[in-house]
Amino acid sequence: MDSRIPICKPWIGEKEKQYVQECIESSWISSKGRFISKFEQKVSDFIGAKYCSSTSNGTTALHLALLAIGIKKGDEVITTNFTYVASTNSILITGATPVFCEIRESDLNIDSSLIEKLVTKKTKAILVTNVYGYMVDLVKIKNICKKHNLYLIEDAAESFGASLGKDMSGSYSDISTFSFFGNKTITTGEGGMVICKQKKHFEKIKQLKNQGNSLSQTYFHDILGYNYRMTNIQAAIGCAQIDNIKEILERKSIVYHKYEKLLSNKVKFLNKLKGSTPSYWMVPVIFDKVEQKRETENILNKNNIETRPFFTPIDLLPFYENSKCVVAKSIYRKGLLLPSFPSLRESEIEKICSLIIGN
Ligand SMILES: Cc1ncc(COP(=O)(O)O)c(C=O)c1O
Missing domain, CATH: 3.40.640.10 (Type I PLP-dependent aspartate aminotransferase-like (Major domain))
Structure with missing residues (x-):
C-alpha cells in the first residue's frame, strides 16, 4: 500500500x-x-x-x-x-x-x-x-x-x-x-x-x-x-x-476547517471575501518566515507528505517584464499548499498538523 x-x-x-x-x-x-x-x-x-x-x-x-x-x-x-x-x-x-x-x-x-x-x-x-x-x-x-x-x-x-x-x-x-x-x-x-x-x-x-x-x-x-x-x-x-459535486465540496470544506482548527496558532490562513464561499480547492498557509516554511516543507517531504509551493509571481518569470507589484513577491516564499482531497482522513490531517506544530 x-x-x-x-x-x-x-x-x-x-x-x-x-x-x-x-x-x-x-x-x-x-x-x-x-x-x-x-x-x-x-x-x-x-x-x-x-x-x-x-x-x-x-x-x-x-x-x-x-x-x-x-x-x-x-x-x-x-x-x-x-x-x-x-x-x-x-x-x-x-x-x-x-x-x-x-x-x-x-x-x-x-x-x-x-x-x-x-x-x-x-x-x-x-x-x-x-x-x-x-x-x-x-x-x-x-x-x-x-x-x-x-x-x-x-x-x-x-x-x-x-x-x-x-x-x-x-x-x-x-x-x-x-x-x-x-x-x-x-x-x-x-x-x-x-x-x-x-x-x-x-x-x-x-x-x-x-x-x-x-x-x-x-x-x-x-x-x-x-x-x-x-x-x-x-x-x-x-x-x-x-454527480458527486455536493459530497466533494462538503468533504473538502471539512478538511479545510480541520486544518484551520489545528493550525491557526501556527500559520496564517487566507481570509475569504465577505459573502463568499471558497471552493476549498487547496489549503494555502503562510508562515512568518521563509526558513520556517522551508523546514516544514522538508519535514513533511521526509515523512512522505507532498506539499506544493505558492506560485512564483508571473512578473518574475523570464519571459515577462517585472512590475512594481510587491505583495506577491514578499509572500510567495513563505507560502505552502497542504494536501487537500475528499478522501483525506482525519488521522492523516492530524499527523500533518502535528509535524507542522512540532517543527
Ligand atoms: C488558475 C489556473 N488557470 C489556468 C489553469 C490551466 O488549466 P489546465 O491545466 O487545464 O490547462 C489552471 C490549472 O492548472 C489554473 O490553476
Whole structure:
C-alpha cells in the first residue's frame, strides 16, 4: 500500500468506469458522443449559466475566451501577477499585453481598489483569477468594467463550486473558464469549459474550437480555428464526477476547517471575501518566515507528505517584464499548499498538523 500522502487525489468511483467503458464499447471515443452535451448541460445546471462550451483543457478555454471577445495585439488586459502561468500566457498568446495589478495580502487576490488607475485607452479587459478557490470581488470589478466599457474574464479554474452571494463562480462574469485537470475539484483527466454571458461569444467559441468550421456547413471553415475540443471520454468522466459535486465540496470544506482548527496558532490562513464561499480547492498557509516554511516543507517531504509551493509571481518569470507589484513577491516564499482531497482522513490531517506544530 502507498503510504505517501499526495497533495491531491481525484474522487473517482464506479460510475466513472462505467461511463468510460460505455464510450469504448460504443466506439464514441473522440469529440463526438452523448456525454459532451450532457456534461455541458450538467455544468450549466450546476452553476446556473446558459452558455457552456467544453474544451480540451483550462488553458485552451482561456485562449478561446480571449479570442471570442476579440483580444488582439495592441490591446492591454489588466490582470494579477499571482496566478497560474496559463492564465497570463493566454493574454500573451493573443499578442496583447498583460498589465499587472497589485494583490491583497488577505486573500492573495487582485486588489480591486487599485485597478482603475491602470485603465488606459488600450485596455480591453480585466482578467481575474479566484486564487486557490477564494473569490475575487467580482461585483466591484464588474462596475469598473461597465464604467470603462471593458470585459470581465474570470479564470475560475480553481474555484469550481465556490460562490459569491447567490452567484456561483463562473456564472457572473462576461466570460469565465474552468479547468478539469486531475487536481481540480472535479476532473475529466484533462479538460476545460468556457462559460459565456452572450450567445455570440458562445457561438464564436464553438467555431474556434472546431477548426473554424462554419456552424451551418460541414467542411467549410470560414475563420482560422483550432482543435480545442473535449473528447467524449473526458466528458464521460466529467458527468460521473459532477454527480458527486455536493459530497466533494462538503468533504473538502471539512478538511479545510480541520486544518484551520489545528493550525491557526501556527500559520496564517487566507481570509475569504465577505459573502463568499471558497471552493476549498487547496489549503494555502503562510508562515512568518521563509526558513520556517522551508523546514516544514522538508519535514513533511521526509515523512512522505507532498506539499506544493505558492506560485512564483508571473512578473518574475523570464519571459515577462517585472512590475512594481510587491505583495506577491514578499509572500510567495513563505507560502505552502497542504494536501487537500475528499478522501483525506482525519488521522492523516492530524499527523500533518502535528509535524507542522512540532517543527
Ligand atoms: C488558475 C489556473 N488557470 C489556468 C489553469 C490551466 O488549466 P489546465 O491545466 O487545464 O490547462 C489552471 C490549472 O492548472 C489554473 O490553476
